[in-house]
Amino acid sequence: MPELPEVQTVLNGVCQVLNGRQVLSIVSYYPGTVIWDEALDSHPFPADFISGMRRGKYMILHFSKDVSLIVHLRMTGKLVFETALIDIHRHERARIELDDGSALRFIDPRTFGKITVINTENLEKFLPQLGPEPLGKDFTPQYLYQKTRLRSAPIKNLLLDQSIVAGLGNIYTCELLYRAGVRPQRISKSITHKEANLIIRHSKEILMEAIAVGGTSISDYRQVDDKRGEFQNFLKIYQKKLCPLGHDVENIRLAGRSSFFCPKCQK
DNA sequence: CAATGATCCTGTCCGC
DNA sequence: TGCGGACAGGATCATT
Structure with a gap:
């Protein structure tokens, strides 16, 4: 998507x-x-x-x-x-x-x-009310940490909220939380400074990696010249049965969306 | 205000 | 082979 x-x-x-x-x-x-x-x-x-x-x-x-x-x-x-x-x-x-x-x-x-x-x-x-660009200088650990203090919704819901940060969707949110080692259902208020740091770092990292290879083509998405992106080849958790370490992946529904995570790798 | 769920819509996939 | 139902999910709207 x-x-x-x-x-x-x-x-x-x-x-x-x-x-x-x-x-x-x-x-x-x-x-x-x-x-x-x-x-x-x-x-x-x-x-x-x-x-x-x-x-x-x-x-x-x-x-x-x-x-x-x-x-x-x-x-x-x-x-x-x-x-x-x-x-x-x-x-x-x-x-x-x-x-x-x-x-x-x-x-x-x-x-x-x-x-x-x-x-x-x-x-x-x-344009609707949109939060900072995830790749911009305003999307900082301090910003995210401050936003998490106000919310009891799961951290994944917060990251999907375009008025909090503008541009993340279901796939990259699953992936970045896996990389950050944070379970998607974690209540926002429970996120630590250290975890906010990891989430911000991995958000920026994964988005830059995906842009570099033309995005993720899972179903319909194509570039203007009808070429596929390549990032689907680098997904580690989204729609996977096993995580890269071979653990069973779980799929729960959050905010009406499939949310993949590894109970062993993510806390 | 925060959080949740329904809604929009059609192609695809799965089980029977 | 066909059919019904679940599922995919970004944003908006209504409800609690």
């Missing part, structure tokens, strides 16, 4: 494709996939691509004429580049048409993904 490393990888590909191009139009094939800001100019396109950035799991694409796109892939969304117009794919929910006849197709079987077209000035208004 697209988490920070997958979104970053897709964004990098999208920026390459959009570099020097104009968007001519955004076509919607499924109700609710494309959301239009009411405060938008009535004829926003064509607009020149300026820059792309990422905030948590959101892609933000800036264009001329104060137009921006907020793209969220949710669980099964893909942005696939085509050099020429072709038939609408069964799961194609929207299409971003470019000035050279190419297009980015938004393919999303489960239809949870969204493309929001906004006036750039309204960016803050259209």
Whole structure:
């Protein structure tokens, strides 16, 4: 599922494709996939691509004429580049048409993904409240420790809360807690300074490793050129029966999600 | 305010 | 071979 490393990888590909191009139009094939800001100019396109950035799991694409796109892939969304117009794919929910006849197709079987077209000035208004970037300087052991003091929910739920830290999802949270040696169901308040240190260090480490190999392709996730990421080959606990040391892995449900952990390696 | 559970949705997989 | 049900889970909304 697209988490920070997958979104970053897709964004990098999208920026390459959009570099020097104009968007001519955004076509919607499924109700609710494309959301239009009411405060938008009535004829926003064509607009020149300026820059792309990422905030948590959101892609933000800036264009001329104060137009921006907020793209969220949710669980099964893909942005696939085509050099020429072709038939609408069964799961194609929207299409971003470019000035050279190419297009980015938004393919999303489960239809949870969204493309929001906004006036750039309204960016803050259209983004939810998001915590610090996990790879940023504000995501520190002190910050996390302070947040854990206020909560009785399991630490995994806290890490999945985008208003606490923006970009972690189920897979990397399972993995980083395994690396940190902390059980996902541990009550947040019980996390020690030392454990907060380990969680922060391994969060940053695992995200950087995953970005370096193009993310994790477990089911639908693909890069813009339809290539798979490679990090699924390095997962140690997610959907495993045995941990790397050969211990039995347990799977419990936390916040409605499968949570894999090793009772021997994680305390 | 915190925490939990339902909801959105469809493809895939498992057991019978 | 077919069918029903469980499952996958990011974010939002309603409820406790």
